[in-house]
Amino acid sequence: MEAVLELNGLTKIYANRRGVENITLQVQRGDIYGFFGPNGAGKTTVMKIITGLCRADRGQVRLFGQDAAADFVKAMSRVGVLIETADAYDYMSGYKNLELAARFYPQLPRKRIDEVLELVGLAAFKHEKVSQYSLGMKQRLGVAAAILSEPELLILDEPTNGLDIEGMVEMRELIARLAREQHITFFLSSHLITEMEQLCSRIGILYNGRLIREDFVADIVRGANPTTLENYFMEQVREERRAEVHA
Numbered sequence: 001m002e003a004v005l006e007l008n009g010l011t012k013i014y015a016n017r018r019g020v021e022n023i024t025l026q027v028q029r030g031d032i033y034g035f036f037g038p039n040g041a042g043k044t045t046v047m048k049i050i051t052g053l054c055r056a057d058r059g060q061v062r063l064f065g066q067d068a069a070a071d072f073v074k075a076m077s078r079v080g081v082l083i084e085t086a087d088a089y090d091y092m093s094g095y096k097n098l099e100l101a102a103r104f105y106p107q108l109p110r111k112r113i114d115e116v117l118e119l120v121g122l123a124a125f126k127h128e129k130v131s132q133y134s135l136g137m138k139q140r141l142g143v144a145a146a147i148l149s150e151p152e153l154l155i156l157d158e159p160t161n162g163l164d165i166e167g168m169v170e171m172r173e174l175i176a177r178l179a180r181e182q183h184i185t186f187f188l189s190s191h192l193i194t195e196m197e198q199l200c201s202r203i204g205i206l207y208n209g210r211l212i213r214e215d216f217v218a219d220i221v222r223g224a225n226p227t228t229l230e231n232y233f234m235e236q237v238r239e240e241r242r243a244e245v246h247a
């Protein structure tokens with residue numbers, strides 16, 4: 001097994017004393033790793049640190065076995081990122097938007113734009129203006145931009161946030177397909193536990209800025225004491241609260 005992403009003791013405390021503390025985890029090649037936590041748990045903060053949008057107070061990010069800080073540009077060249085909502089120019093077509101994004105990758109063959117549009121199911125709508133797209137289509141265009149450079153690891157912050165049921169299902173199917181057919185490893189966050197149950201191979205539970213548990217989803221839902229991810233999460237939170245009371 002190869003760890004494509006490792007976080008070692010990652011800590012970031014904002015001036016208001018919120019943030020994340022001592023996050024240590026590993027994402028193995030082939031994982032769809034769900035970084036789960038309620039609103040404000042610290043998921044975005046961790047993702048921003050990994051992708052260089054925010055600086056950690058302490059700790060280390062390793063990408064593909066190397067300290068990401070040593071050669072950040074090289075490490076990130078193998079990573080695709082979609083943090084918060086996808087930003088596209090509404091008055092341009094999906095295709096034009098991807099052409100703009102492709103300028104960051106001068107080596108990219110032009111046919112790659114059509115390839116990614118096909119992969120995310122937008123080929124038929126590529127010449128429509130993004131203003132005509134549904135939110136789900138805009139999110140999938142964001143994924144298309146993130147996979148332009150054929151990344152091995154895709155980091156997605158709340159990829160289904162704000163989507164209707166159809167949009168959520170389409171996004172879930174897209175992620176599963178990219179994992180299966182393009183062999184992309186995923187590190188994605190969500191506060192929707194049923195979504196994680198349906199999609200992820202492993203989950204890490206973030207609560208009040210700390211990683212309180214990591215498990216294989218199959219072990220939780222089909223293991224010795226099968227339960228739903230929702231019950232499992234509530235159990236962990238209760239334990240955490242009991243520990244806080246006794247501390």
Ligand SMILES: Nc1ncnc2c1ncn2[C@@H]1O[C@H](COP(=O)(O)OP(=O)(O)OP(=O)(O)O)[C@@H](O)[C@H]1O
Pocket residue numbers: 014015016018019037038039040041042043044045046191
């Ligand atoms: N720039 C900032 N300055 C101060 N506090 C911040 C800042 N960014 C985030 N926080 C706080 O840090 C904590 C973690 O926020 P973060 O956005 O990482 O959580 P999250 O799990 O992604 O939540 P959500 O699902 O709501 O996006 C929250 O309490 C938040 O209010």
